[in-house]
Amino acid sequence: MRSDYSSGFLKDMAPMLGEHYVKWLPYCREAVRATALEMKDPEVLANALGIPVTDEVLEGLSSAWFSPLLAYLERSGKLLRPYLVCLCLEAYGKDPREWRRQVALAELIHSSSLILDDVSDDSLFRRGAPSAHQLFGMRVAGASALAWLNLGFRLAWLDREALGEQSTHALIEALSWEHFVTGVGTTIDVTWAWRRHERRLPSQYLQQVVHRSTSYTYRLPLKIGAITGGAPKADAERLAAFGEELGLAFQLVDDILNIKPDDPHWGKETAEDIVQGKRSLQVLYALERLEGARRRRLLEILDSRTHDPEVLREAVALIESTGALWDSMALAQKFRTHCDDILQGLSLAPIHRERLGALAEYVVRRAR
Amino acid sequence: MKTVESHPFPEARARGTKALEQLLPRQCTPQWLELMTGPARFDWDVEAIQQGFVDPLYELFDQKTERWRPTLAALLIEAGGRAPERYPAMLAAVELQHLALLLLERLRNGRNIAESTAPETRLPLPVLVTVAYTAKQMASTLVIRHEGALATGTRSWLAYQVSRALYEASAGMAVDIQFAEKEASPRERWHLRLLAPLTFRLPVDCALAALDRHEASGARMLREAASHASIAYRLAMDVLGRRARARGEPAQALHEVPIHWSPLAPRPGETPSVAWRRSVESGLVAEVLSHARRERQEAGEVLATADGPLAATLRVFIEAVVDMRLAEAEEVCHAE
Numbered sequence A: 001m002r003s004d005y006s007s008g009f010l011k012d013m014a015p016m017l018g019e020h021y022v023k024w025l026p027y028c029r030e031a032v033r034a035t036a037l038e039m040k041d042p043e044v045l046a047n048a049l050g051i052p053v054t055d056e057v058l059e060g061l062s063s064a065w066f067s068p069l070l071a072y073l074e075r076s077g078k079l080l081r082p083y084l085v086c087l088c089l090e091a092y093g094k095d096p097r098e099w100r101r102q103v104a105l106a107e108l109i110h111s112s113s114l115i116l117d118d119v120s121d122d123s124l125f126r127r128g129a130p131s132a133h134q135l136f137g138m139r140v141a142g143a144s145a146l147a148w149l150n151l152g153f154r155l156a157w158l159d160r161e162a163l164g165e166q167s168t169h170a171l172i173e174a175l176s177w178e179h180f181v182t183g184v185g186t187t188i189d190v191t192w193a194w195r196r197h198e199r200r201l202p203s204q205y206l207q208q209v210v211h212r213s214t215s216y217t218y219r220l221p222l223k224i225g226a227i228t229g230g231a232p233k234a235d236a237e238r239l240a241a242f243g244e245e246l247g248l249a250f251q252l253v254d255d256i257l258n259i260k261p262d263d264p265h266w267g268k269e270t271a272e273d274i275v276q277g278k279r280s281l282q283v284l285y286a287l288e289r290l291e292g293a294r295r296r297r298l299l300e301i302l303d304s305r306t307h308d309p310e311v312l313r314e315a316v317a318l319i320e321s322t323g324a325l326w327d328s329m330a331l332a333q334k335f336r337t338h339c340d341d342i343l344q345g346l347s348l349a350p351i352h353r354e355r356l357g358a359l360a361e362y363v364v365r366r367a368r
Numbered sequence B: 001m002k003t004v005e006s007h008p009f010p011e012a013r014a015r016g017t018k019a020l021e022q023l024l025p026r027q028c029t030p031q032w033l034e035l036m037t038g039p040a041r042f043d044w045d046v047e048a049i050q051q052g053f054v055d056p057l058y059e060l061f062d063q064k065t066e067r068w069r070p071t072l073a074a075l076l077i078e079a080g081g082r083a084p085e086r087y088p089a090m091l092a093a094v095e096l097q098h099l100a101l102l103l104l105e106r107l108r109n110g111r112n113i114a115e116s117t118a119p120e121t122r123l124p125l126p127v128l129v130t131v132a133y134t135a136k137q138m139a140s141t142l143v144i145r146h147e148g149a150l151a152t153g154t155r156s157w158l159a160y161q162v163s164r165a166l167y168e169a170s171a172g173m174a175v176d177i178q179f180a181e182k183e184a185s186p187r188e189r190w191h192l193r194l195l196a197p198l199t200f201r202l203p204v205d206c207a208l209a210a211l212d213r214h215e216a217s218g219a220r221m222l223r224e225a226a227s228h229a230s231i232a233y234r235l236a237m238d239v240l241g242r243r244a245r246a247r248g249e250p251a252q253a254l255h256e257v258p259i260h261w262s263p264l265a266p267r268p269g270e271t272p273s274v275a276w277r278r279s280v281e282s283g284l285v286a287e288v289l290s291h292a293r294r295e296r297q298e299a300g301e302v303l304a305t306a307d308g309p310l311a312a313t314l315r316v317f318i319e320a321v322v323d324m325r326l327a328e329a330e331e332v333c334h335a336e
Helices: A008-012 A015-038 A042-049 A055-074 A080-091 A100-121 A132-136 A138-158 A165-195 A202-211 A213-229 A233-259 A281-289 A292-304 A309-321 A324-344 A350-365 B010-023 B030-037 B046-063 B068-079 B088-105 B125-146 B152-182 B190-195 B197-210 B219-246 B272-281 B284-304 B309-335
Strands: none
Touching: A008 A015, A015 A055, A015 A080, A015 A100, A015 A350, A042 A055, A042 B152, A055 A100, A055 A132, A055 A138, A055 B152, A055 B190, A080 A100, A080 A213, A080 A350, A100 A132, A100 A138, A100 A165, A100 A213, A100 B125, A132 A138, A138 A165, A138 B088, A138 B125, A138 B152, A165 A202, A165 A213, A165 B030, A165 B046, A165 B125, A165 B152, A202 A213, A202 A233, A202 A281, A213 A233, A233 A281, A233 A309, A233 A324, A233 A350, A281 A292, A281 A309, A281 A324, A292 A309, A309 A324, A324 A350, B010 B068, B010 B088, B030 B046, B046 B088, B046 B125, B068 B088, B068 B197, B068 B309, B088 B125, B088 B152, B088 B197, B125 B152, B152 B190, B152 B197, B190 B197, B190 B219, B197 B219, B219 B272, B219 B284, B219 B309, B272 B284, B284 B309
């Protein structure tokens, strides 16, 4: 694991959250690693794929299917998603150690989605190293990620006896729906870049965030935790709503950090969103407020796909001059406040609610 | 190549067409989006969904009109004594999976967008892969949320089978591409077995779920026969596709589902027509067809041990569709 990337962010967390997170981090790492590597066991693989697993099969799959994902897992991100599953399980009286696959599921899906995001955006870097498609090619990386995403259903299915019929159904439904709506949200994102629409609205951007960015970041891990933990229906719904608010706040902060990173270990190309011509909330705000030559200049830069740092800095200055970053941050804070309102309705002990509240605070205060 | 004018099962095919049009209307509306994703919290950009998802999918849907997969599912459901029109979501799901696979097959494996987008597609790569992703993932959502005629446990099982077919095929595709890149020669063409489920096995799974026979003793045999038939079909299509490319037919008009690692694939620097000529003269085409025949025979042998209307219907389907393509491919081989 790259320690410079994966540990520095703890300073952004409240101690009561940071300590709990650090307590579960080794288990999360082990659960993810064990679940991913378990697939290399010939017997497990044969059962999963329904074909005899010879050395040649193992070698072929290791190289094409496992390697792209393992490259991301070895660079280990923050593992916040499996931690969230642990937090929920513990909150509802379950031992996360008895639910290794469901803990790992959240990270396997998250990492797979990052590979697909990087393919879609043609991103050069992820977690400070070349993106999967730079290493393995677009199609191998994409097919590998899609295979892992859908292998998640098997992880749920394998635990169906322990989960029971209703929870298995709920988990498979959650996975299906979240995967699908992520595609719908991404459709808007990539279509805007393709058709270079200028008249898009901030409210339309937020709608695509609801479906794209909130899913794998927070809503799905919280659903996995709530369903596996056996949360009451009302709590499960509130946790999903909490995940959505958190995901909205996360994305708006992420958009700001993308063009103005506050940490030398950001791990991505600076102002990548401007390079890709993305119409994020701050860009839409700026386009609404800029006039004449300044507006035309921002559009020109967005459509140029330039990597020139000086030109990118010019675009950031134009956006910042309109107050767009400030207003995006204010909206992120509003979503963060919604989180507190939702937490009040949960039937959990105060300590668990406080941890979730601290997580919301971390999301808007983080430097990366 | 024979086209839909000679479709052997026009009614079942029409059900497949109708099912997709019912579950994914050609004109995207806020009502459809709400049905599929829930109420809008802010504002939908309906136009973007239309341009970036619905239109590209229907463009392909209108080009590829055989609908073999929903046709097979509908035939089997009917043979089992139920009305296929009660199960539109699963019929739409299997066609969506097929369309998504076709879209992805159009790409090259470059290390960036410019290297990866195939010249014949007008869609930028991010849009194309997103259409394919969304279509694939819509399939399991359709089954688990919109196939109301199935019991809860059966819907979970079928959604799992949809996802299983996806991860098997995706893993198979990744290996297939890498074999092709490395010019490796797998001793056994096992990766074809991973690519098979999305062809005819998933439609069999749909029918088994509709008939509530997914746990019945004969289910395994039907699935196995469908897998063998799928491989035979893909190999025959590989021969027909390579020959069509050698003759300069436009890619959009091809009915192929290519296999990237294939003895028939052009070598570096070789044109499709030179590769085809070499493949014919060296006996590679005959070898591929021989493999296809063996798979077809195995499908027949498995079905010979199975009784009942489902096995009989699958047999009829294989004879009509797989044998038709095999015969066409053999005719091509002999003509050369």
